[in-house]
Amino acid sequence: MKGADLINTFLPDELLMEIFQRLEAKLDLDACALVCSKWRRNERASRRTIKIAASGAADRLLEHAVGRFTGLVNVFIDERLPSAYHNPVVSSRARRNSLSSPAELHNVTGNNSAEENEPERFCLSDAGLGSLAQGCKGLEKLSLIWCSAITSLGLINIAENCRTLKSLDLQGCYVGDQGLIAIGQSCKLLRDLNLRFCEGLTDTGLVGLAQHRGNSLVSLGIAACAWITDTSLQAVASHCHCLETLSLDSEFVKNEGIISVARGCGSLKTLKLQCMHISDEALEAVGSSCSSLEMLALYNFERFTDRSLSSIAKGCKKLRCLTLNDCHLLTDRSLEFVARGCTKLTHLEINGCQNIETSGLEYIGRLCPGLFELSLFYCPRIRNSAFMEVGRGCSLLQVLQLVDCLSINDDAISHIAQGCRNIRKLHIRRCYEIGSKGLISVGENCKLLTDLSIQFCERVGDEALIAIAEGCSLRRLNVSGCHQITGNGLSAVARCCPDLVYLDISVLKHIEDMVLAELSDECPKLKDIVLSHCLQITDVGLAHLVKGCSQLETCQMVYCPLVTASGVATIVSSCSKIKKVLIEEWKVSERTKRRVGSVLSFLCVDLL
Template structure:
């Protein structure tokens, strides 16, 4: 990418003002495009840095050093995401440059015992964040365990425009969170999941400081936060729209306080073993705007609570029920009758919910677009017939360990839900070629298909699926009857494939890889583990044309040697991950 030149003159740089070039950079849709633009000339480098609004920093290397360097180069950053689970290498020259400049010891987070640099953001990094990014609006500090209240207090004092703060897994104390409440009066979103050192004191202080602006609050595994903190939320946070609670120390009293004091709640996610039907009844009575409701591992409420939700939450669109052992078909019937706007439903491990409850959803919820049934042993083989008849807009179906669901059910979906785009099936052993063939023949918009460990699915199914030319994701791991014929059909019919998992397919050989290389040039990730018949020859054919490959798993592939691995690495300039064993 270069400025247009005519007669030896740079027409772009001489005619266009800075503001217009910066606006062009802002409209670029990817980081590689930004990086390419910055290499054109020094002016574009400076302007592109001005247009950057977000940064993502990982663990490897020294996050403190990264923050210090980046804050001087990208002055208009508004969103910083630091995740110490991400493995992003620090270029050697950056570390060397910092030492050459004679940086102080505060630029590094070193172990006092051996002086070795670690990969944890420290309070020094927080100070650099505050000084360097005064326009910061969103900050994510995920598992930054070395950050303390002192660092958070320093940042809060400088970044008073902060609107979103994620402290997941940080060991900050009450003082730091209280300082955010005192300084960041525009704060809207706060995530305190796994901040184990916090107590009621910090939330009381925070709620009194940012109560008027706070809209979203997440708390998990904070054992010292009790009902007292939630009562402060009720008192000050009248505009709260989203709350996620995962806590054994929270009881009815605290959740009731929020539900009754924050009638504008739209999102409520609860995993609180001490909460009962009383809370759900209050939600039904007080929170008519609830659109997303997720209930996890509840053993102290019954169909009575879901009946209240069905009666009162008419705008409910997304419902998750996970390990709610005492709910029955009557609970789903109440939801189906009362919540006609339902678009997403997940039922996971609710062993007393069976066929009748799901049939009522099919009959009464025509707007359903996504359905997930996981570990539902009581759901019968004809349960999806009503879904197929009544839910014409269904786009995603997930089935895991539903032992009674077979081909008839999948055929019903295929015939009734022709807009289906995603189908994920795992360990549903009654589903075979017939059902998947029906999907391939009727659901031509399919982009995402996973058939993991479905023993009865073979080449015939994939030959039919090859008619879905928009298919991008395919996982058929453990489908032992699939061989070369099925994969060759996919290679010839589905040129848009970017992800392919064919692990544990014993009948797959080099011919399939050769066809994939010819027909699927956009392939980025492939999993070949435990494919015994694949050799270096097949790999060579695959990577000859699949130069966009970024990830290749070859665990326990006995026919692949070090030469084959070397071929993958040398032929794919974008390769990032190669997994090899035995």
């Protein structure tokens, strides 16, 4: 009926808000808010999550957001995000002297000198956090990433007002012990806590939190906190019996701290360690006490041996994900222990473990049939026969990543392709012996492949890319540095892969404008393209590209000598969804800078 508001008459507010909460796209929510004042009011009340920058006029922005969206439960504040307000004053993120006492550097009330506060007045401050605390008393998740001006005073305000807080991320915040203790005393539902790069904390703060909130804490992350030692971990072990996830990066923690956690937190499921002073004794305690462990990541370990992995394999039968990064004393025996003891393994990453060779991976292939993802970085001693065993035994494998594996060739890739036909993601970088033969086998056998990256595999040519295009429906393709690939191979990709959303053809010598014209005609979903170092691409090719690829969001085209300011203007003016263009600054006109300066990123090269 003309003039009658039937929707608002019969649709109750509660149902309208339920509809709004099921809309995920911000653009859809914004469109709904423009329908009428009732819809705008309900849409604002239904918003549960916001993400804003911590720099610029952060306090004012947060105050406005809290006043407008009254139902917020998840708030993410990150100084790394671009600010909505331009201000010439750059927020201070200077690190304090790590050798100074936290009490000397940052007191509880945060009353720093006027001179110190001057460069930080445009950061998020305790006043802004106070507005959040007063306006969002139902807050459940709060992330403060690199908010360097926040002190204990701000955290105390959050603790006193946001009693339902469940997750707190303080990465890079220089908060003090009293604020953390206040969170422990008041936030009885706290489950997740991230203290990475919180340089102002000492054992006093973490011990106090553990004593008050140990019964609820499930996840804890600590990194680069010079004043947190084994004393804190012993408190965690004594009070946090429900802890399931621990991520620890520290130069000051020793065996005693890890042993305490292993014995006191038997429910641990995820353990990530980068601690240079721990040895076999600590990991033996993990193996003997943490039978529920499912994920283990060990980074830069130089003091533990195969003995550690033997203990893990004996005691952690539920282990599914294992990462070994720069563990120089480990040998094939470690992988043999894991393969025999942890047959449920689904994810394996080996990075820079120079003494792991072929036989260890052969055991994984024979004894871990559920392997889903395999990543090998800088493993020059692993040879083709290992991949023959993986191909035979790991038919469920879907993700394979190989970087600088210099002893394998086409035979290794053929073994994988013929045995692991469920491969969906294949990334290969700088494996110089791999050529077209192995990739042709992938195209013939791996019909589910959607994500292919073959960076700097100089033996791969057009015939491989044609086979891949005809056999697989790619969504992501990276062939940067594959100098034998020409427009013929990429034309096949354009014709056969209409769902392509990401393409990197940087450092290809033989790519001309015609390729961009074919992409425009055949790949309308393309969102991200990398053209850097393509010496024959011109403004004409870019004009062809934007005609059909209207969804383009990012474009990188540095060191393209035939691209001019006109080509840059074509990209930014024709693509309404463009978010980032990487280009040399001297190629951009002043008019383009004024119109779309926020989407331009410039290559920075300092010539001294």
